[in-house]
Amino acid sequence: MRIGVPVETWPGELRTALVPGNAKKLIRSGFEIIAESGLGRASGFPDEEYTDAGVTIGNDRGEVLSQADLVLRVRQPEPADIESLKSGCVHVSFLDPMNRRELVDSLAARGVTAVSMEMIPRSTRAQKMDALSSQANLAGYVTVIAAANHCPKIFPMMMTPSGTIRPAKVFVIGAGVAGLQAIATAKRLGARVEAFDTRPVVAEQVRSLGAKFVEIDLGEVGQTDQGYAKALTPEQIELQKAGQAKVIAESDVVITTAQLFGRPAPRIVTAEMVSSMQPGSVIVDMAVESGGNVEGAVLNEIVDVGGVNIYGFGNLPSQVSRSASEMYSNNLFNLIDEFWDAETKQWNLSPDDEIVQAAVITRDGNIVHPMLEDK
Amino acid sequence: MRIGVPVETWPGELRTALVPGNAKKLIRSGFEIIAESGLGRASGFPDEEYTDAGVTIGNDRGEVLSQADLVLRVRQPEPADIESLKSGCVHVSFLDPMNRRELVDSLAARGVTAVSMEMIPRSTRAQKMDALSSQANLAGYVTVIAAANHCPKIFPMMMTPSGTIRPAKVFVIGAGVAGLQAIATAKRLGARVEAFDTRPVVAEQVRSLGAKFVEIDLGEVGQTDQGYAKALTPEQIELQKAGQAKVIAESDVVITTAQLFGRPAPRIVTAEMVSSMQPGSVIVDMAVESGGNVEGAVLNEIVDVGGVNIYGFGNLPSQVSRSASEMYSNNLFNLIDEFWDAETKQWNLSPDDEIVQAAVITRDGNIVHPMLEDK
Amino acid sequence: MSEELIGAVYIVSAILFVFGLKLLGSPATAVRGNQLSTLGMLVAVVVTLGSTDIIDYRWIAIAAALGAVVGIVAAQRVAMTGMPEMVALFNGSGGLASLLVGWAALGMEGAEGDSQSAFTIITVLLSILIGGVTFSGSLVAWAKLSETMPSGAISFPGQQFVSLILLVATIGCGAAMLAQPDAGTAMLVYAVIALSVLLGVMAVIPIGGADMPVVISLLNSYSGLAACAAGLAINNTILIVAGALVGAAGIILTNIMCKAMNRSLSNVLFSGFTASKSAAKVEGEVKPISPDDAYLILEAASSVVMVPGYGMAVAQAQHVVRELGELLEEHGTEVSYAIHPVAGRMPGHMNVLLAEANVPYDQLIEMDDINRRIENVDVAIVIGANDVVNPAAREDENSPIYGMPIINVDQARTVFVLKRSMASGFSGVDNPLFFKENTRMLFGDAKQSISHMIAEFKG
Amino acid sequence: MSEELIGAVYIVSAILFVFGLKLLGSPATAVRGNQLSTLGMLVAVVVTLGSTDIIDYRWIAIAAALGAVVGIVAAQRVAMTGMPEMVALFNGSGGLASLLVGWAALGMEGAEGDSQSAFTIITVLLSILIGGVTFSGSLVAWAKLSETMPSGAISFPGQQFVSLILLVATIGCGAAMLAQPDAGTAMLVYAVIALSVLLGVMAVIPIGGADMPVVISLLNSYSGLAACAAGLAINNTILIVAGALVGAAGIILTNIMCKAMNRSLSNVLFSGFTASKSAAKVEGEVKPISPDDAYLILEAASSVVMVPGYGMAVAQAQHVVRELGELLEEHGTEVSYAIHPVAGRMPGHMNVLLAEANVPYDQLIEMDDINRRIENVDVAIVIGANDVVNPAAREDENSPIYGMPIINVDQARTVFVLKRSMASGFSGVDNPLFFKENTRMLFGDAKQSISHMIAEFKG
Amino acid sequence: MEMVFLGFVLMLSIFLGFELISKVPATLHTPLMSGANAISGITVVGAITLAGGELAGWATLLAAMAVFFATVNVVGGYMVTDRMLSMFKKKDKPEARS
Amino acid sequence: MEMVFLGFVLMLSIFLGFELISKVPATLHTPLMSGANAISGITVVGAITLAGGELAGWATLLAAMAVFFATVNVVGGYMVTDRMLSMFKKKDKPEARS
Ligand SMILES: NC(=O)c1ccc[n+]([C@@H]2O[C@H](COP(=O)([O-])OP(=O)(O)OC[C@H]3O[C@@H](n4cnc5c(N)ncnc54)[C@H](OP(=O)(O)O)[C@@H]3O)[C@@H](O)[C@H]2O)c1
Ligand SMILES: NC(=O)c1ccc[n+]([C@@H]2O[C@H](COP(=O)([O-])OP(=O)(O)OC[C@H]3O[C@@H](n4cnc5c(N)ncnc54)[C@H](OP(=O)(O)O)[C@@H]3O)[C@@H](O)[C@H]2O)c1
Ligand SMILES: NC(=O)c1ccc[n+]([C@@H]2O[C@H](COP(=O)([O-])OP(=O)(O)OC[C@H]3O[C@@H](n4cnc5c(N)ncnc54)[C@H](O)[C@@H]3O)[C@@H](O)[C@H]2O)c1
Ligand SMILES: NC(=O)c1ccc[n+]([C@@H]2O[C@H](COP(=O)([O-])OP(=O)(O)OC[C@H]3O[C@@H](n4cnc5c(N)ncnc54)[C@H](O)[C@@H]3O)[C@@H](O)[C@H]2O)c1
Secondary structure, eight states: EEEEOOOOOOOOOOOOOHHHHHHHHHHHHTTTTETTTTTTTTGOOOOHHHHTOOOOOOOSSHHHHOSEEEOOOOOOOOOHHHHOOOOOEEEEEOTTTOHHHHHHHHHHHHHHEEEEEEGSSOOOOGGOHHHHHHHHHHHHHHHHHHHHHOOOSSSSOETTTEEEEEOOOOEOOOOOOHHHHHHHHHHHTTOOEEESSSSHHHHHHHHHTTOOOOOOOOOOOOOOOTTTOOOOOOOHHHHHHHHHHHHHHOEEEEEOOOBBBOOOOOOOOOOOOOOOOOSEEEEEETTGGGGBBBTOOTTEEEETTTTTTEOOOOOGGGGGHHHHHHHHHHHHHHHHHHHHETTEEEEOOOTHHHHHHEEEEEEEEEEEEEEHTOO | OOEOOOOOHHHHHEEEOOOOHHHHHHHHHHHHHEEOOTTTTTTTHHHHHHHHHHHHOOSSHHHHHHHOOOEOOOSSSOHHHHHHTTOOOOOEOOOTTTTOOOHHHHHHHHTOOEEGGGOOHHHHHHHHGOHHHHHHHHHHHHHHHHHHHHOOSSSSSSEEEEEEEOEEEEEEOSHHHHHHHHHHHHHHHHOOOEEEOTTTTTHHHHTTOOOOOOOOOOSSSOOOOTTOBOOOOHHHHHEEEEEEEHHHHSEEEEEEEBBBBBOOOOOOBOOOHHHHHOOTTTTEETTGGGGGGGGTTTTOOOEETTTTEEEEOOOOOGGGHHHHHHHHHHHHHHHHHHHTTTTTTTEEOOOOOOHHHHHHHEEEEEEEOHHHHHH | OOOHHHHHHHHHHHHOOOHHHHHHHHHHHHHHHHHHHHHHHHHHHHHTOOOOOOOOHHHHHHHHHHHHHHHHHHHHOOGGGGHHHHHHHHHHHHHHHHHHHHHHHHHHHSOOSSSHHHHHHHHHHHHHHHHHHHHHHHHHHHHTTTSSSSSOOOOOEEEEEEEHHHHHHHEEEEEEEHHHTTHHHHHHHHHHHHHHHHHHHHHHTTTTTGGGEEEHHHHHHHHHHHHHHHHHHTTOHHHHHHHHHHHHHHHHHHHHHHHHOOOOHHEEEEEEEEHOOSSGGTTTTTOOOHHHHHHHHHHSSSSSEEEOOOOHHHHHOOOHHHHHHHHHHHHHOOOEEEEEEOOOTTTHHHHHHHTTTOOOGEEEEEEEHHHTTTOOEEEEESSSOGGGGGGHHHHOOTTTTTTOOOOOOOGGEEEEEEEESSSOOOOOOOOOGGGTTTEEESSHHHHHHHHHHHHHHOO | HHHHHHHHHHHHHHHHHHHHHHHHTSSEEEEEHHHHHHHHHHHHHHHHHOOOOOOOOHHHHHHHHHHHHHHHHHHHHHHHGHHHHHHHHEEEEEHHHHHHHHHHHHHHHHGGGGGTTHHHHHHHHHHHHHHHHHHHHHHHHHHHHTTTTOSSOOOOOTTTHHHHHHHHHHHHOOOHHSSSSSSTHHHHHHHHHHHHHHHHHHHHHOOGGGHHHHHHHHHHHHHHHHHHHHHHHHOHHHHHHHHHHHHHHHHHHHHHHHTTTTTOHHHHHHHHHHHHHOSSSGGOOBOOOOOOHHHHHHHOSSSEEEOOOHHHHHHOOHHHHHHHHHHHHHTOOEEEEEEETTTTSSTTTTHHHHHTTOOOOEEEOOOOOOOHTGGGGGGEESSOOOOOOTTTHHHHHSTTTTOOOOOGGSSSSSEEEESSSOOOOTTTTOOOGSSTTTTTEEOOHHHHHHHHHHHHHHH | OOOHHHHHHHHHHHHHHHHHOOOOOOOGGHHHHHEEEHHTTTTTHHHHHHHHHOOOOOHHHHHHHHHHHHHIIIHHHHHHHHHHHHHHHHHSSSOOOO | HHHHHHHHHHHHHHHHHHHOOOOOGGGHHHHHHHHHHHHHHHHHHHHHHHSSSSSOOHHHHHHHHHHHHHHHIIIIIHHHHHHHHHHHHHOOOOOOOO
16 A cells, blocks of 8 residues: 655645654555655655655655555645545545535545544544644644743743842633643743633643633533533623633733634633733734634734734644654554554555544545535 | 933844833932833833833933933943933943943043943852843743744653653753753753753752753863853863764754853854754854854854754843843842942942942043953 | 579560560661670570579580570571571471470479469460460471472361361360369370361461461461460560560561551461452452551562552642652662553643653653563552553443553552542543452542652651 | 459559550540540559558548549649649649658558568658659749749759759668668658758759740659659559659650750750850850751741752752641641742752742742741751851851841741751851851751651651 | 569560650640659559558558549649640641541 | 569560561561561570479470470571571661761
């Protein structure tokens, strides 16, 4: 079976879908791999490392795509790339299938079996393939590094002969995978960290990292069986805003990671709250790609609102492209490995499997995913 | 006595010499303060905070400079500014007097008493005025934040379902004030930290922060009675380079802070060592302003040498301008306070005082500092 | 020498024994303790030889000389690994001596009036009984340890019943002797001796070889009691005091040793019987353990793996965990930290906490690596982890977490699970680990439990 | 009741006392301990009343009833703060009782032969002497505590000489009584009683009021010994055993209390004499302390300030420091961390380490704030700091560090300095703090020293 | 022989007394002292034997006085100890099983 | 009276024995056991009194055998304990003053 890995073309995407270490393991398992030249350059893996691992460097992108039975990549394919794909091949990547219906259609039309990495279920068994989590985790780290880098205050407390610097106050809104890692990283740097999330179970988790949970009584708030938050009612949103306002005004850094799976992110930090912060404060809006938690945040820009900088970069994992590539590549490896039959040397995406059912979007020319089928 | 504080004009300088908190304390002691509008804008202190503290905002820069008996600033004055100064006034700032002889001459000619903050002695009594230390300390923190921000690897170790990420290796060369803070910050972020310094006493200090000291036998290396390192002989430099080479090759981040007081910084990381590092690694050269420890470092630029980024920004404390301004302003406050006679409301830079002898460069039209006088 | 003087010297000798025993309990002073106790013995023997009661030294000299030679040769020949067996033999020899002294004391009886003969007879019988049990029990223990006989537990149906009969018979003989002090005494004495020896054998054969050190310690306590009984029989204070001291101290030591093996004394003594009867019943039973007892087991372990989970984070126990790890290492134990990839509630949760607590990175081990060598781990300490060590993921196809790789702590020799209750973890699945034979539940907040253990280590 | 039966009950009562004393030593069991001991006393008294020796109950009933009423009223009336005085009074009353029993025992003598009169006389004298000292000493202690008399140390020239004379005179009287058991006994007895009472007064008046608790504890041990002596005089085993138990336990308790005050017993007993002679000499003398003793002082402190320095960083003691802090807080002690701006070797050095160890930011106090309230701090623990607590910076104009603001730990009530040696710090300047009256040097690696203290807290 | 037994009893009691008390928290110092003091009132037993026995009048009087004082010590001592300990118990926060 | 003393002596010895041993590190279990075992060889004292006394021949013979066995126990026990402890001491790293 031949795996093809093209270079990412998405603007600003520095990750790669396959790192040399995993390439080696796959080849040992019996795969053949062809990659486009420059595959890992942006994340620090030169071509030689791939060839050392046994990867063939294709002559051009077309060759890589057209010869592959299994295409691995980070981002959704360009329409042009879909043209090059072999009919019947499997294409694994983030796909955003809900919002990119036309892409799904053309993949189906081409006869490609498309696996969407965002749709990997959050089951115990699938954890090792859960790229959404692995990347969110790194994004959480990046938010804090970016905030520290833009914050005119240092994070830790210091008592020195030149005076005492109070620790910076960091407020993390949304303590899912990314939020928790943000909390941990900010704590490490010595900040005073507070956090809020609508899911009540999170309070204990926040405290388990040594941070303070801001108690805001919103009434009943549920979570889905995948562990995602349910959307708040408008009244609840108002309650939350009221509860947060004071904390935000006193914070030097606010990091928002509040997301709702499959819906636009809630708008929870208002312009008023932004202006209540001290000049020089930093807000990092991690949800900016899915609509933004913060009023005034602009994708891929730092907006200065009266001295407060709102950092709205998308694709945060790309900022630690090497680590992110390793993790993503591990997720893909685990996925391939899960369905690889070492004895028969067959790769078998059995339609009965839970994971396959959840993550495969198109197969044999049809859209097979229940959430898309009937649209 | 009237204090005047102008806005900094040095390119990229975001710090300010006086923060509102200290302005208030000075006014309470009996000073009058006039400041240029926008004084603290870059470091997050709006004009209102100053006026609230009792500071008069001058109509223009000329007014501020010409009316002041005591001028506070961060950076050395522009020639134009010197023209505006009142004869007989005191001017406190970093001055770089060794390298800016012409500036010293014109200050003397103008009859200004110039205090150079770099020349504050490292005595126990003067520690609270030691701006070199307070700023170096912050610079050490910034090196690590900048490195983390540019490093495609995350610093901490993580064992996750998507694989284990090994901790980043950080190597700090030169463990003075800045180096030690860099070590502490990198440790906090979870990196594996190693460090080297030529002064043997430093080994224990490095270990006291939980980092590893790289032992390189250089033979006899001294330190001055101010605690500064002595320059190495060319043979010793070679020994050091040889000893470091392997550690550097294995590091993800190298931070150099090696300085020699009053001399150019030693060139200790060669191009060869740089190219031995993995692509994506980061080098932060903190000594770039005084000549650079790293071959290929360019002031205020990030140079990409075969995938390795050499970060050569000067004026690192400005990146945390708020904290840096607070500390610098505290240093100045302590200096003023030290020579302030609360009863007679007199500010008296007695020529007999050790600190005055060390830090005052010109007085009454003459160059009075022993290191400059006889040139 | 006057009786008062001898008594005074005996007091000195008893004081030396007290100090000796006390000092033997701590590594720094143990050598001196043994010396003091030796001195105590020497003093007691010398002063006894000076007693006016003794009129003929020949037998004493010969027997003592022979005994000393045998003792010296045996003590010097024995290999370091053979120590427990040797102690068993010496102990048996001491038990036999008490038996003989008791027996010989019957010959003394005529000399004084009949007045206290009941007391004497009872004490003589006690010294014969305890001495005999000690003697034969020690021999069996020796044989099992040296593998002269099969070291496993030997049992046959009705064994306990037979033992009971023997005991009743012994008591019967004793009663008979008391009833008619003169008639048929000799036969009854022989019977009691034979019965005691048999009893000793019956008591020890059903116990497995691995438990022998505890048995020897218990028999050692008995031999102290035998000496005490002999002392009562012949009215010798130093025998009474020293014997009682050793008897009591031996019981405490036995108890300590049981705890170090995580057993109760009755479990050691009678498990041979019960093991055959109820093997399957154990499932479903939770065995709690106290921090003190956990300490004793840890202290004897040579490799320990810490397996932290979300509970460690909740308890914020990372600092004490590291401290316990350091203490164990100082103690010579190999310590590592096995991190499951999904332990906690965020990726790298355990890493953050352990790094904060300064656990060296080299000691962090990945799941696969630890699973490869988990069988050789003496104790796995599960600190507030649950799902990630749930063997149902490996064994129970119907479990919601089936197929998730786990850290196989259940395959370590002993597992401590530190948690507050029997509650389930994140996945809400029950955990059969808690019911395994080699699992001990250490209930309570993880930080407090570990602090307790640390205190034991330091105290 | 037969003597044997009474003896057996006495044994039970002694066992109850043993358990009672043991359980009184731990907070969880103290209440039960006191109950057991009460029961022991009850049993002993009841069985004694049943003795055949007692032929007349009138005196007993009256005296006991009166005593019980007085005891009950006194015990109920006393305020919680007046406890130590009350205990002193009770103790004195017990001492007086022993004195009286000894004295009365002289009346017993004629009944039996002259055979053991020497023994009886000696024991009677001992019970009178010890009982008398206990009695008058306790009264003085009570008077000082309740401020009925000036609580300070009272001393006059030649005081020790007078005491010596009194002692010699007592011994002389005793010898005279032994020499001629019958002639002039009464006068000699009066003399001994008077001398004992005087001795008790002389022993306690030179001791200051603050040390009275220790003195009471010591006198309590004496009253046990007095009871023991009385028991020997009248040949009563329970008096002997219980008295000796209390005598021994009291000495250990006295010792523990001395350590908690960071004093030696002889220092407590004789400092009244020495204080006047050598006040200035103390400078230049270093007073080391062991972690165990340091623990006892910490345990009694209600506010503690930790002052970390570079040595804490070198020892990497931050985690144990925080642990000690937490333990103290759990114990109800107020704990804070005073950070000197230049402690360590880089700005914020202590902050990094303490943050790593999770010390809450609120507990970090700046130099100026702590200096304002340092006089009210019971114990300042200096952990590897030196220059930053060097009072020479404040006091000695010639010191190179003169003028540097320091943390004025020397003004706290007690200072522990944890370092490995007398070496100087970064600035190379000697530190007079180490020689101050209220400073105790706790030599050794800071981490180890603190670990020791923690172990004491937990053990 | 009785002297020997006496010696042993004394010696053993003293050692046992030493071993019984080892580490006592500061809060228990006073109660323990007071509790031990009550035990030392055991003299009451001796006083009773003498006061009830057939001694000379003066000795009986002394013994009766001894009974009085010893009873004060015993009754007062135990009660005071109990009062102190009950205080102590209230202050103690209830501890969870460990 | 002697019985009472005997009772006290027994009781006190047993309590003292209980109190003496509290926490023993695992490495000392075997040496302590062996050392205690040697002390239980105190029977030798009793055996000596009997073997040297004026008893019937059979009793003297028994007593002599008792002397033999008890001596083995005492001499061997102490020596073996000493050997174990000396091993132990060598392994022990020299500790600094604390
Ligand atoms: N790592 C990740 O990224 C991530 C993210 C989301 C979910 N998860 C899931 O989380 C689970 C992690 O497994 P785990 O074994 O670490 O945790 P777990 O299965 O959730 O079990 C934690 C256990 O800790 C105990 N505990 C809580 N507080 C304690 C305290 N103060 N002292 C002592 N014990 C305490 C609880 O028992 P008591 O209540 O009886 O004390 C509980 O059973 C997995 O199911 C994983 O899939 C992981
Ligand atoms: N904070 C800064 O930015 C900075 C920078 C440079 C210099 N300094 C200077 O450094 C000094 C700091 O004062 P300081 O009081 O923190 O430290 P210090 O005066 O240097 O004293 C540290 C003390 O710690 C003890 N010590 C070392 N290792 C130890 C261990 N393992 N266990 C216990 N004790 C240990 C040493 O005594 P033993 O050897 O007897 O154990 C030493 O006396 C000041 O003079 C300051 O001016 C500060
Ligand atoms: N296999 C597994 O068991 C597994 C794997 C990954 C994640 N999870 C769990 O799933 C949960 C969600 O993970 P995620 O990080 O991907 O979620 P997410 O990215 O969808 O959302 C981030 C966080 O924002 C919060 N949020 C939503 N609306 C908010 C509002 N108005 N205000 C504040 N916060 C708001 C959510 O509660 C969530 O915690 C986590 O608890 C995680 O532990 C489980
Ligand atoms: N008042 C005081 O006591 C006081 C105040 C501030 C600093 N100091 C001490 O002064 C010392 C120097 O302080 P600094 O940070 O300003 O020094 P610096 O900025 O001049 O130099 C930085 C470090 O580079 C090191 N270095 C020089 N050449 C090197 C080489 N070839 N390789 C590796 N390292 C090299 C130096 O030893 C020094 O540690 C520190 O030890 C500090 O503790 C004391």
